[in-house]
Amino acid sequence: MTIGNGNGKAVKEKRSRKNKQVIVDEKSPLLPTKKGEEAGFEEFNGASFTGAVFNLSTTIVGAGIMALPATMKVLGLIPGIALIIFMAFLTNASIDLLIRFSRAGKSVSYGGAMDDAFGSVGRILLQVCVMVNNIGVLVVYMIIIGDVLSGTTSDGVHHAGVLQGWFGVHWWNGRFFVLLVTTLGVFAPLASLKRIDSLSYTSALSVALAVVFLVITAGITIFKLIAGSVMMPKLFPDIVDLTSAFNLFTVVPVLVTAYICHYNVHSIDNELEDSTQIKAVVRTSLILCSSVYVMTSIFGFLLFGDGTLDDVLANFDTNLGIPYSSLLNDAVRVSYAAHLMLVFPIVFFPLRLNLDGLLFPYKGPLVSDNLRFASITIGLIGVIFLGANFIPSIWDAFQFTGATAAVCIGFIFPSAITLGDRYGIATKRDKILCVFMIILAVFSNVVAVYSDALALFKKNGPTTE
Numbered sequence: 403m404t405i406g407n408g409n410g411k412a413v414k415e416k417r418s419r420k421n422k423q424v425i426v427d428e429k430s431p432l433l434p435t436k437k438g439e440e441a442g443f444e445e446f447n448g449a450s451f452t453g454a455v456f457n458l459s460t461t462i463v464g465a466g467i468m469a470l471p472a473t474m475k476v477l478g479l480i481p482g483i484a485l486i487i488f489m490a491f492l493t494n495a496s497i498d499l500l501i502r503f504s505r506a507g508k509s510v511s512y513g514g515a516m517d518d519a520f521g522s523v524g525r526i527l528l529q530v531c532v533m534v535n536n537i538g539v540l541v542v543y544m545i546i547i548g549d550v551l552s553g554t555t556s557d558g559v560h561h562a563g564v565l566q567g568w569f570g571v572h573w574w575n576g577r578f579f580v581l582l583v584t585t586l587g588v589f590a591p592l593a594s595l596k597r598i599d600s601l602s603y604t605s606a607l608s609v610a611l612a613v614v615f616l617v618i619t620a621g622i623t624i625f626k627l628i629a630g631s632v633m634m635p636k637l638f639p640d641i642v643d644l645t646s647a648f649n650l651f652t653v654v655p656v657l658v659t660a661y662i663c664h665y666n667v668h669s670i671d672n673e674l675e676d677s678t679q680i681k682a683v684v685r686t687s688l689i690l691c692s693s694v695y696v697m698t699s700i701f702g703f704l705l706f707g708d709g710t711l712d713d714v715l716a717n718f719d720t721n722l723g724i725p726y727s728s729l730l731n732d733a734v735r736v737s738y739a740a741h742l743m744l745v746f747p748i749v750f751f752p753l754r755l756n757l758d759g760l761l762f763p764y765k766g767p768l769v770s771d772n773l774r775f776a777s778i779t780i781g782l783i784g785v786i787f788l789g790a791n792f793i794p795s796i797w798d799a800f801q802f803t804g805a806t807a808a809v810c811i812g813f814i815f816p817s818a819i820t821l822g823d824r825y826g827i828a829t830k831r832d833k834i835l836c837v838f839m840i841i842l843a844v845f846s847n848v849v850a851v852y853s854d855a856l857a858l859f860k861k862n863g864p865t866t867e
Contacts, residue, residue, distance in 0.1 A: 451679055454670050458687040460609060460748070461663040463694060468546055468738070470660065470695055471702030471714040473653040478638040479703060483696055485657060490692040493661040495835060496816040497684050500664060501671070503816075506825040511668045512811075513759075519819045528815060529756040532665050534807035536753035537786060539659070543742045543749075544581055544790030549716045550739040551584075552577040562719050564735055567728075578791055584743065585787050592747040593754075593779055596769045608744035614737040616698065618730055623701040625724055632704050651849040658843075659808045660695065661688075664816070665752060715739075754778055809847050813839045 474482040500515060507518035516524035548554075552575055553563035565575035573579065592604065626632045641647050671680040702714045711717050715738055718731040757778055758768045768775055817836035820828050828836075 450675075451683060454674055454679070454683045455686045455690070456609075457670050457673075458663055458666065458683060459690050460745070461666045462661060462687060462691040463612065467660065467695060467698050468713050468715055469656045470699040471706070471710045472712050473656055474635070474699050474703035475708060475710045476639065476653050477650060478636050479700065480637050481639065482653075482699060482703075485653070486695050486699065487692055489657045489661055490688045492839065493663075493812060494685060494688050496813050496839065497664060497667055498681060499820045499832060499836070500667065500816040501680060501684075502827065503819050503825070504668065506827055509668075510672055512665050512815075514668075515819060516815060519822050519824060524815075526760065528665075528811070529760050531807040531810045531815075532756045533753060533760070535659075535662060535665075535811055536749050536756075537782070537789070538807070539749055540746060540753070540786045541789040541793060543746050544584075544786060545793060546713055546715060547584060547739050547742055548577045548581050548790060549713050550735040551575070552580045553719070554711075554713070554716045564732055564739075567719070567732070581787060581790055585783060588743050589746050589750075589783060590779075592744075593750045593783060594776075595747070596775070604744045604747075608741045611737045611741035611744070615734055615741065616694065618734050618737070619701050619705070620697065622722060622724060622730060622734075623704050626705070626722070629724075631723055633707055635703055635707060651846050654846040655808065658812055658847075661691075662808045662812050663687075664811050750782070754782060757782065806847075809843045813843045 470486070473485075476482075477485065500512065503519070504510075504512075504515045507515060509515040509518050513525045513528055516528045520527075549563065551563045551565050553566050563575070563580075565580065569575060623632070639646075639650055641650075667680070667684065670683065671677050674680060674683070702717075703710055705722070706714070706717045709717065715735050718734045720731075721727050722731065724730070755768065758765075758774070761778075762774065765771065765774065768778070817839045820832055820836045823833075
């Protein structure tokens with residue numbers, strides 16, 4: 403960790419978890435009273451490097467992976483892979499700046515860093531963005547689960563869900579009823595647990611299920627490649643006019659959302675016995691996750707080509723032309739749907755804390771007030787449930803959250819903190835990078851929103867014969 407000396411310079415020290423906690427309490431008296439900040443790290447007794455990499459990687463890899471093959475359909479394989487890697491480098495740079503200024507300001511959370519740089523307005527703005535981002539992510543989780551179990555319709559073609567394939571079409575395996583049962587039977591009980599430690603076993607199981615999905619998908623693709631039944635994928639985008647050029651920017655919010663993990667970096671850093679390892683943890687996690695993203699994008703796009711859906715899981719409902727195709731299809735879809743069910747409460751925890759911080763900034767701990775805890779939990783789950791039933795696809799949800807909250811959390815806020823340079827530690831290179839990130843984030847997302855709006859108007863506008 404770092405402690406400021408008399409000259410304002412940072413001195414690195416390695417401490418035991420117990421000593422580290424005492425120092426943090428002494429140097430940051432305001433932070434524990436800020437609602438919505440992860441201040442409960444004293445419960446952890448020194449996480450290992452491997453454990454920290456695992457935790458951060460779990461934060462990064464989520465539902466975003468399902469939309470990445472569709473980005474290859476828009477960009478082409480070569481630009482798509484290049485952009486995935488580029489976004490990993492940009493994410494690493496933004497997290498590095500966030501950590502550096504948090505150290506200088508002795509902040510133990512993202513909210514604390516924003517409060518230090520911009521006051522309570524900055525902290526509240528971050529809390530709102532985390533809420534919008536996490537609600538969007540959880541809505542995506544529910545949409546994918548609905549697509550997998552009850553099916554989805556794209557371009558007039560219905561892709562049957564697992565339950566419909568097993569039992570036929572009935573009212574009880576329709577989308578609304580399946581999501582209702584999943585919400586009441588899985589999400590509500592897990593989200594009602596007051597300690598995130600209680601979810602350690604379900605989290606481990608969720609990671610195992612995600613690995614099952616990746617291994618099966620890769621195996622199917624390799625088998626078909628050897629058999630020569632995979633067509634040459636599109637390597638570059640098809641640009642025929644200005645509209646098609648603007649359409650390329652619609653993938654940016656999806657890629658931004660796929661790498662958002664900034665709101666968990668501080669809590670993982672606080673768990674480390676040696677907090678000087680956090681930068682290596684971030685780099686290792688980004689290398690691991692970008693590798694998974696690249697492989698999933700390649701395998702998914704190779705398998706389905708231009709027929710790749712916004713949610714690639716929905717593609718696994720047809721004969722793949724290999725032995726045991728039906729069994730493998732179901733294994734792929736069920737394993738990842740179950741993975742998302744178990745990850746849901748992990749993302750839900752910071753969402754509930756941030757909402758509590760906004761609504762009740764001067765109340766006591768949320769876990770000590772059963773009525774407040776239950777009310778916020780029920781209200782949030784209800785909003786997410788309604789969103790999953792009315793938002794048509796994960797692409798729409800990703801574009802909304804990615805074009806608003808996610809881009810702020812991932813790039814604009816860390817850049818703004820750096821450009822403010824309250825402690826005079828930003829280099830000229832840092833400031834140039836921050837200006838670049840802000841311009842890229844704003845321009846890309848404005849164009850993405852414009853392209854989406856244009857496509858919506860064309861879809862709903864009058865047709866001419």
